[in-house]
Amino acid sequence: MLTGWRRLWTRPALMPYVRLLVLVLAVNVGTAVVVLPGTTTATRLDVALTATALNLGAAALIRQQHVVNLLFRVATSAPVSWPLRVRAALAKVYHLGGIHVGAALAATAWFGVLAVTALSPAGRDGLSPTTLGVVVALALLLVLIAALATAPLRRRHHEAFEMSHRFGGWLTLALFVVLTVRYAHDVAPGSAWDVILTEPATWVLLVVVVSVALPWLHLRKVAVDVHTPSSHVALVRLHHHPRTFVGSSTTIARHPLGQWHPFANLVTPSRPELRLAISRAGDWTGSFIDSPPEHVWVRGVPTAGAGNVGKLFRKVVWVTTGSGIGPCLPSLLAGAPAHLVWATRTPEATFGPELVAEITESLPDALVWDTRAQGKPDLVALALDAVATTGAEAVICISNRPTTFEVVEALESRGIPAYGAIWDS
Structure with missing residues (x-):
């Protein structure tokens, strides 16, 4: 039995997910405390733009399917001969979502710094009305996405959370690209492209756009056979044979722009086929069981999970x-x-x-x-x-x-x- 402070670490409020979230926020707060004091308006705008882009990049990449699979592959490659304590710590790899939340919150905060600076008298003097409009729109969008992602709203209105994250995320990227170009034109009218190509935010955004687009390049419509042994569960066989592995999941939807849900792949050596078990746990799964489809949409690649x-x-x-x-x-x-x-x-x-x-x-x-x-x-x-x-x-x-x-x-x-x-x- 653990005692004292060591037992505190077992509390859900202090699980590794939360600790990683706090660590990311602490790094960003420390950076702000060191870098921002005494800076000029122009420098503060540059720093805030770069910090926002870096945090958005971290938030997006840590959720990217290929990145997730790579991290799981590295973490779970430790041999069972290693000390149990080391292996037990590596098994917490699925808590890396805390980096996503911490980086997303930090990006929102950094963009708040950018927005306040841009809308100040000194900031307005150097930025065009179009740029300021994009700043305001982005600030409102980031706050909306963050609000709908809070646990109470996410649980009660999961579809609104999912749609805001997907479509709001795409719109955020588009507006951020516009902002990067417009900002370069404002600060260097005669050499805007030189600024764009040397701006760290440009290359971070490029990586994020590619990572977000990649799963959609694997989008396909797949025929399914659905067996419902009871009103509680559906056993689904997909006419689709990706390279699955034990502990992976496949993300499916009834419509490409509708709700997407991941389900564990039922990998059996004696049955080389892709099967899923879908249990009644909400409106979407209930509708799937009550009215089984003939086809589903599959996006991305099988992804490692807990x-x-x-x-x-x-x-x-x-x-x-x-x-x-x-x-x-x-x-x-x-x-x-x-x-x-x-x-x-x-x-x-x-x-x-x-x-x-x-x-x-x-x-x-x-x-x-x-x-x-x-x-x-x-x-x-x-x-x-x-x-x-x-x-x-x-x-x-x-x-x-x-x-x-x-x-x-x-x-x-x-x-x-x-x-x-x-x-x-």
Whole structure:
């Protein structure tokens, strides 16, 4: 059992995601404190423009699918012979979304500095009305995107959050390109292109535009077969064969400009096909199950997720409830050393006897807890017992938000590496 300040680190409010967010903000605040005091208006505008671009670049790249896959590949390449403490830390790689949030907030703050400076009397003297209009529009847009991304609004209005991030993000990039060109023309009318080509923001924006466009170059319409063993879940087979891997997910939509949702790829050596399990968890998934489509749209490439970190451990206990079995299945069916604790209501009636049989054949010692017949389980106790019985090195919990945080915190406070979704998208 951990004690004192070490136990504080296991609290959700201080998880690595939050620590990375705070670190990014602290670096930016420190930079502002060192660089901004005593600067001229022109220098302050240059610094704020560059800092905004760099932070927007960091926020975009840390979410780019190929970058995510590279980071996961590096982090999970450590051999299991390495000390458990090192491997447990590397497994937190999926918390890197904290850099996205920290950089996005920092970019918004830096652009606030730029906007205040540009709209000051000294700033207005050197900038055209068009440039000032773009500055105001960008400032309002960044604040709107940040507001809709706050946890309460994101949970209650997820579609508005997603649309603001996608279309607002595209508009932000477009306006930022316009601002970069207009700003260069204002500060150097006779040599604007020289300024544009030497401005760091130009090259950062170019990288971001390419990274944002890349997944859409893989956009395709794919035929699907949908089997609904119950009104709670749909098992989807895609007529599409990308290079998937255990712990990866595929992002699909019913319309290219509609909502996009990632689902874990059910990778089974004996069945070389792309399958997904979609459980009822909102309007979009409910509509998908009730009115299965004949086609879906697929964007980008299979992307690593939290389930991918299991390869860092000799054996993992998967603790899941209900439809959380979906993200667990790839690792379980691929034959990775694992033990399963699955609590769900009437598993065969809900998920179909074929899928349950597939799980129990892969893991004969799996604990499948029928909550209708056996009541609500103590998942922490079941996880601790499974770790003690199987000698597993880590626990991965896939459940709802309160249960996941409860299980992860309880196990980590006892010194057992534990992982689970952090709801950062």
